[in-house]
Amino acid sequence: MKKILAISLILAGMGIFIFENIYAGLFLLLLGLNFIVTEGTEIDLESKTYRKVKSIFGKNFGTWEPCPKFDYVSVFKTTETTNVSSKGAQIASFKSDIILLNLFYSGNKNFTISKTTNKKEAFEIADHLKLALDIDILDATESEKKWL
Structure with missing residues (x-):
């Protein structure tokens, strides 16, 4: 929409x-x-660098930085609200269920690396990160969290 x-x-x-x-x-x-415009994070697993990007029509913008030592990846289900307004008045509000993948480091510091509506796709990405970065996965898509 x-x-x-x-x-x-x-x-x-x-x-x-x-x-x-x-x-x-x-x-x-x-x-x-x-x-x-979409926002996200790219990770280069070979050079152990990442960048927070803004993308418009497939062109990504952002600077590469060294990756911190990651503790775990969290797969988290939440609701995203997008408000549309013009001249200070709210025209419409759109809500959608999304799944976020967050990489945690240094205790509770994190950044979002992926946003999707497909749970299977989210866990495929999390599994890939688990193998590449040698970290655990926290499944927070249900009311009871569990380590995978």
């Missing part, structure tokens, strides 16, 4: 920019681009 809204805003913004009002078109265009 978010992508449909983003594409609609981009197309409307381009049309208004070209045929009507430059500022209003530019505003809608930038708003649409903001909705289509």
Whole structure:
């Protein structure tokens, strides 16, 4: 739903920019681009580096940093809410169930490395990280957490 809204805003913004009002078109265009930007984390397991990225149309931006010593990977189920607003007024609110993969290090420090709606895919990624980084998996997708 978010992508449909983003594409609609981009197309409307381009049309208004070209045929009507430059500022209003530019505003809608930038708003649409903001909705289509995705964030995440890339890890290069060979060089033991990572980067937090922002991606737009498949182009990733971010700087590589050395990986800390990871303690475990957590597979966590939660609800994500996306609010759409314009000129200070909330237009719509979208809720969706998602599964986050968080890498924990130095006790309780962590960062999210993946966000998905597919539980099987999340555990495949977690298994790969377990083998590559020699860490445990914490399954927090149910009310009772368990180590795998």
